[in-house]
Amino acid sequence: MKNKEFAALLKISTFAMILCTALLALGNYGLAHAMPISSASGFNIINLVFFIGLNALLVPFLAFLVKTRTRASKQRRVMA
Numbered sequence: 573m574k575n576k577e578f579a580a581l582l583k584i585s586t587f588a589m590i591l592c593t594a595l596l597a598l599g600n601y602g603l604a605h606a607m608p609i610s611s612a613s614g615f616n617i618i619n620l621v622f623f624i625g626l627n628a629l630l631v632p633f634l635a636f637l638v639k640t641r642t643r644a645s646k647q648r649r650v651m652a
Contacts, residue, residue, distance in 0.1 A: 578648035585641035592637060596630045 603626065607619040 575648060575651050578644050578651070581644045582641060582648065585637055585644065589634065589637045589641065592630060592634045596627070596634065599626050599630070 600623070603619070603623055607616070607622060609616055609619050609623065
C-alpha cells in the first residue's frame with residue numbers, strides 16, 4: 573500500500589474511534605439514567621444484561637480500531 577492509503581486509513585480509523593468512544597460513553601450514560609441496575613425495588617438483572625451487551629459489542633470493536641490504527645501508523649513510518 574502507498575503512503576497516501578495509510579494516511580487515509582489513519583484518518584478513517586481515528587474518526588471511527590472517536591465515534592465509537594462517543595457511542596459507548598453516551599450509551600452507558602443513557603442506559604444508566606433510563607434503566608438503573610439497582611433501584612429502590614432491588615437489583616434488576618435485565619438492565620444489567622443490556623449494559624453488558626452494549627459494552628460487549630462496542631469495547632472489542634474499539635480495541636480493533638485502536639489495533640488497526642497502530643498497525644497502519646507503524647507501517648506508514650516504515651515506508652516513509
